[in-house]
Amino acid sequence: MELSLKGKKALVxxxxxxxxxxxxxGLARAGVDVVTCYRRESEHVASLERELKEIGGEHSIIRADVSDPDQVTELIGECERLHGKLDVLVNNAGTISHIPYAELPFEEWNRMVATNLTSVHMVIQKSLPLLGEGSSVISIGSRSVEAGVKLRAHYTATKAALIGLNRSLAREFGERGIRFNILRLGVIETETLRDLPDDQRQAMISLYSKKSAFGRIGKATEAAGAVLWLASDLSSFVTGAVIPVDGGMS
Known part of the structure; x- marks a missing residue:
């Protein structure tokens, strides 16, 4: 069986x-034309542009803060202008901080909710006119919801709320053939981990590798594999689900 994603349009x-x-x-390599966004200028923007150019396809990288309603409207408007529709929507943008709950400033609570929850609501709602039968909406969740990690009460609350939002939308839009699912990720190796001092990086890898059934942390390509499955018709009867991609840490 093939994924058959070539020519589909996605926003991540x-x-x-x-x-x-x-x-x-991962989506680009599968033949999907991808629009993505970023909040701050950095070297990562230019390097991603180069990688996408090498892969080929019609890809766009747009500066947009998805916690800002006006910028969300502009972002979705650009998706419509570029592609006219969305087959895949991946709500990945998010933030995290570690603060004792008793000392948590109200401003930080609001920032976490705006970035991790309200932004997802706005992006999905604005994207609805572009989503048709067979479209797949994927939100990136966290194992923290089950683990209850200390110093992350505000972060965990937003990720838990995504589950309720996801299940309600799956029920509401099922008749339109739009699927809503969450990928509950464990610890994934990224440049953030690689950029840590050697001792901190090794301590992190050792700690979370011991919690995994495979004795290691995850790779971004493995998270991408789950997204590709949910983006494809192979998952056409899957909706309202929370799917763990955590190496058996649950």
């Missing part, structure tokens, strides 16, 4: 670095 939010970059490249 926050796809310039980290896991999102792996998702963008």
């Amino acid at each position: 939010t926050g796809g310039v670095r980290g896991v999102g970059r792996g998702l963008v490249l």
Whole structure:
């Protein structure tokens, strides 16, 4: 069985670095034309442009803060102008911080909710006119929801809320043939981990490798593999699900 994704159109939010970059490249290599966005200028933008050019296809990298309603409107408008539709929407943009709950500033709570939850709501709602039968909406969740990691109460709350949003939308839009699913990721190796000092990086890898059934942390290509499956018709009867991609850490 083949994925048959060539020529499909996708939007991946926050796809310039980290896991999102792996998702963008995975979709592009499968023949999908990808639009992605970023919030701050960096060397990662130019390097991703080069990689996508080498892969080939009609790809676009747009500066947009998805926590800003006006910029979300502009981003989705650009997707419509470029491709006229969206077959795949991946809500990957997000943020995290580690703060004791008793000391958590209200401003940081609001920032976390705006970036990790409200932005997903806005992107999905604005994208609805571009999503047709067979479209797949994928939101990136976190194992933190089950683990309850300390110092992340605000982050965990937003990721837990995504599950409720996902299930309700799956029910509401099932008759239109639009699927909504969440990938619950474990620890994935990205440049953020690779850029840590050697001792911190090795300590992190050792800690989380011990929690995995495979004795290692995940790769961005493995997260991309799950996205490709959900983007394809091979998952046509899967909706409202939370799918773990965590190496058996659950």
